[in-house]
Amino acid sequence: MKFLDLFSGIGGFRLGMEQAGHTCVGYCEIDKFSRKSYEAIFDIKGEWTAHDITTVRITELPTADIWCFGFPCQDISLAGKLRGFTTGHRSSLFFTVTNLIKQLPDNRRPTILFIENVKNLLSINGGLDFLRVQIELYQLGYDVEWSVLDSAALVPQHRERLFIVGHLRTKRQRQVFPIPDNGTTTTKGLAQVNPTVTHQYERVYDPDGIAPTLVATSGIRTKIITPTQKSLKVSDATHRGYTNAHSGDGISLTYPTSQTRRGRVAHKKSAHFTN
Structure with a gap:
């Protein structure tokens, strides 16, 4: 399947997706140092790219089956100021992505949304921000499932992250979570x-x-x-x-x-x- 790599960083999503046999058709990353690393690690020849997600026009986006995005966590993380979606501008870029999807005709919308953020997204602002995520995706036509995964299950590092998978309701895919152990x-x-x-x-x-x-x-x-x-x-x-x-x-x-x-x-x- 073809995937779009938004907020790509140095390519964590891409590495896993390519190892699973999927093909990247484009990426977006604003940090110049992350971009340099990404472009040195992966073969990006011929792929669409953009620096700033807020300036992307829907007409320029390539068609993709999967959109991957770990949107900024600074307003959600316990290490930040916990502004959440209400007053935080960086984590609210989640809605920048969903607004792009809203502009797509039904036959061009990604079949799967693969989303990642910190575990605190579940509880910040009393859980209301995560409820907004669910409502937003539901209104877009996606059924969602989620799970908190800890990297300590595989590597010597304790790092919990929330993963959300959105399934386009007209093209329902098999359930992902819970991952068997x-x-x-x-x-x-x-x-x-x-x-x-x-x-x-x-x-x-x-x-x-x-x-x-x-x-x-x-x-x-x-x-x-x-x-x-x-x-x-x-x-x-x-x-x-x-x-x-x-x-x-x-x-x-x-x-x-x-x-x-x-x-x-x-x-x-x-x-x-x-x-």
Whole structure:
């Protein structure tokens, strides 16, 4: 299917969509540095593009089956001023997109809307803003479903995001959520010793392949170890080459690829280190 990548950033949506076999026909991003990264990562030859969504005319948009957009979250996020849709101008760009769809004839409207934002969209302004999202999409002819997904299910980072899928009512697609969970979260290069725990700080990982984005103050606490595994070998720069970590020990994997500072273990202490 063909998709349009709005508020494209450096291409998070696009990466997943292309891996799923879909084709991008155009993208829109206002930040010049994000655009440079996007255009260096992907083959954008011949694609439609625009810098500012507020200046886009409906006549210039390519036809696409799916519109992907993670509209700005600054007015919604707990890290922002929580203006919401009422007084916030950046997150209200959601309605800029829906106004473009309103101008399309029925036979040109995207079959699927794939939308992402922070989890707080569900509750900001007492839930009224999320109700406005649902009403807006319903009036456009879309039935919606949504789910909060946490990246910690796949990578060593706790990052919850709200995903909304809108189905054009005249071309109803199969339900997406909830996404089935087979009970494991093992990925290539990242083996979780106990996949049944629900909190990031309670997880135990094989140190080989841990992502280098872990900062020095995060670490991983070996609070839970399976009965068959009495300890976890953490690769380090000692003569032996590793240190045994036991239940309750703190592990720092700040420099997973370093030959001199690979990993450190703080016995019977929380996983809090300084450089």
